[in-house]
Amino acid sequence: DARVTQTPRDKVTEMGQEVTMRCQPILGHNTVFWYRQTMMQGLELLAYFRNRAPLDDSGMPKDRFSAEMPDATLATLKIQPSEPRDSAVYFCASGLGIKNTEAFFGQGTRLTVV
Amino acid sequence: AQKVTQAQTEISVVEKEDVTLDCVYETRDTTYYLFWYKQPPSGELVFLIRRNSFDEQNEISGRYSWNFQKSTSSFNFTITASQVVDSAVYFCALSGGTNDYKLSFGAGTTVTVRA
Numbered sequence: 001d002a003r004v005t006q007t008p009r010d011k012v013t014e015m016g017q018e019v020t021m022r023c024q025p026i027l028g029h030n031t032v033f034w035y036r037q038t039m040m041q042g043l044e045l046l047a048y049f050r051n052r053a054p055l056d057d058s059g060m061p062k063d064r065f066s067a068e069m070p071d072a073t074l075a076t077l078k079i080q081p082s083e084p085r086d087s088a089v090y091f092c093a094s095g096l097g098i099k100n101t102e103a104f105f106g107q108g109t110r111l112t113v114v
Numbered sequence: 115a116q117k118v119t120q121a122q123t124e125i126s127v128v129e130k131e132d133v134t135l136d137c138v139y140e141t142r143d144t145t146y147y148l149f150w151y152k153q154p155p156s157g158e159l160v161f162l163i164r165r166n167s168f169d170e171q172n173e174i175s176g177r178y179s180w181n182f183q184k185s186t187s188s189f190n191f192t193i194t195a196s197q198v199v200d201s202a203v204y205f206c207a208l209s210g211g212t213n214d215y216k217l218s219f220g221a222g223t224t225v226t227v228r229a
Contacts, residue, residue: 042222045216045217056215091159100147100164100210100215103217104161105160107156107158108157108158
């Protein structure tokens with residue numbers, strides 16, 4: 001049963017600390033997304049990769065967030081330094097295809113910054 | 115700009131009742147895609163359906179059915195004979211045009227099915 005795998009599932013950290021979230025997309029998928037879910041903003045796109053190249057990261061606060069794909073089986077989202085307002089559930093999703101593809105989501109990383 | 119509106123914040127029904135979730139969208143694109151996702155209490159987002167703007171045929175999958183009407187810019191979702199396991203947050207989403215890679219989500223509708 002192919003699925004997107006995210007680690008960790010839960011993370012509690014102190015303000016100012018670095019946070020790294022990892023995602024293993026479904027094998028063979030060439031698009032990877034990072035979404036953030038909060039009560040206030042709902043689901044927002046943070047970054048989008050196609051064939052490992054970042055094509056859109058306009059949704060990310062550039063000064064503290066960074067997203068990379070070191071290889072086709074790993075995507076990372078880093079926050080440094082973390083702030084309480086970053087508390088949210090971060091979802092990774094992957095898809096097959098270029099346009100208007102359905103995205104398959106992982107279980108999310110619930111981040112709490114205290 | 116693309117926008118998805120799910121006016122119903124919460125719906126509560128008793129098991130076996132039918133429940134319809136409304137989704138109204140706005141887009142200037144002539145080609146676009148609509149989606150529904152389910153987010154159960156466990157938290158993951160589960161893909162349910164994708165429809166393109168040229169296919170207005172209604173679709174049925176088991177107890178789920180979807181009604182797409184371009185004239186009213188709506189893509190409504192009905193769960194027939196609801197079950198407790200249907201309790202979840204349901205999201206409608208849209209992609210297309212210059213945003214052909216990203217999903218614009220509605221705010222979601224929380225469905226609670228009581229036994």
